[in-house]
Amino acid sequence: MGDTRLRFLAEDVRIRVVTADTTQTTATAQTKHQASPTTTAALGRTITSAALLGSTLKDSNILTVFIDGDGPAGRLVATCDAEGNLRGYVQNPRAHLPPNPEGKLDVASVVGRGQVVVSYDLGLGEPYSGSAPLVNGEIGADIAYYLTTSEQIPSAVGVGVLVSGENEVEASGGFMVQALPTEQEEDEMTARRSSVLQDIAQRTSQIDSISRMIARGATPEALAKRLTEGLAIRQIAADELRFHCRCDRHRSAQVLRSIKKDEIEDIVNDEGYVEVNCEFCRSSYRFNAAEVEKILSGEYM
Numbered sequence: 001m002g003d004t005r006l007r008f009l010a011e012d013v014r015i016r017v018v019t020a021d022t023t024q025t026t027a028t029a030q031t032k033h034q035a036s037p038t039t040t041a042a043l044g045r046t047i048t049s050a051a052l053l054g055s056t057l058k059d060s061n062i063l064t065v066f067i068d069g070d071g072p073a074g075r076l077v078a079t080c081d082a083e084g085n086l087r088g089y090v091q092n093p094r095a096h097l098p099p100n101p102e103g104k105l106d107v108a109s110v111v112g113r114g115q116v117v118v119s120y121d122l123g124l125g126e127p128y129s130g131s132a133p134l135v136n137g138e139i140g141a142d143i144a145y146y147l148t149t150s151e152q153i154p155s156a157v158g159v160g161v162l163v164s165g166e167n168e169v170e171a172s173g174g175f176m177v178q179a180l181p182t183e184q185e186e187d188e189m190t191a192r193r194s195s196v197l198q199d200i201a202q203r204t205s206q207i208d209s210i211s212r213m214i215a216r217g218a219t220p221e222a223l224a225k226r227l228t229e230g231l232a233i234r235q236i237a238a239d240e241l242r243f244h245c246r247c248d249r250h251r252s253a254q255v256l257r258s259i260k261k262d263e264i265e266d267i268v269n270d271e272g273y274v275e276v277n278c279e280f281c282r283s284s285y286r287f288n289a290a291e292v293e294k295i296l297s298g299e300y301m
């Protein structure tokens with residue numbers, strides 16, 4: 001079984017629930033980036049956030065989450081597309097810190113203080129983006145604060161990654177609960193909604209570790225039921241998720257075109273080739289002198 005993301009709706013109170021198991025995606029990201037336990041947790045949480053936020057993407061839309069903290073991990077970036085393709089990287093994958101006082105991976109300290117930026121590329125030219133300050137660097141609360149303030153959607157978000165003593169990803173996943181806008185002010189529903197949201201907020205605060213629940217076998221469906229106990233929810237979508245990078249040789253050639261011509265020519269003269277490295281998946285694409293000449297003259301397809 002691969003990674004999955006489920007979407008649910010509680011129609012009578014207009015609440016949306018998204019849950020995801022991202023264990024294999026995070027494990028792949030860890031392998032590709034040779035990430036330490038702490039940065040694996042930070043990267044997995046960022047990728048999971050992209051998966052949750054990206055649950056409503058359509059067509060060729062792409063969402064990117066940037067966690068720009070001043071901690072030793074540096075910048076964290078993850079993208080999600082409408083097909084459930086996820087990818088991500090962390091600036092300093094080897095950064096590692098001792099566990100925090102609760103004995104958990106110290107994601108907050110490895111991320112530090114800074115901001116979260118979420119960018120939506122809807123294929124209409126300039127991407128639309130919003131930002132919010134990081135609340136605590138644990139990423140889940142940071143995304144929830146971003147959604148509530150920047151997108152004005154009251155949300156609760158939990159993301160977690162469990163890494164074993166041997167630095168293996170045992171579980172990764174998360175949830176997002178959102179109060180959807182209501183069209184008209186219905187007093188009865190508003191009252192019920194706020195009490196439901198309070199219940200959910202209480203339950204989310206009781207979930208000590210979402211990754212431990214997943215490690216013990218909780219499915220995305222079980223997570224959603226646990227969060228919304230007693231509420232009538234209807235599953236509206238099930239999506240497969242995977243680590244998959246969009247980079248290829250053609251796109252890498254485009255990257256070369258955006259760099260100053262004489263800079264590339266200097267590299268080719270020194271090395272005999274030029275290499276484009278994808279920061280998301282660590283693939284590298286090498287172009288020899290003849291290929292570079294074609295790229296720069298616009299002949300290379």
Ligand SMILES: [Zn+2]
Nearest residue numbers: 245247278281
């Ligand atoms: Zn790539």
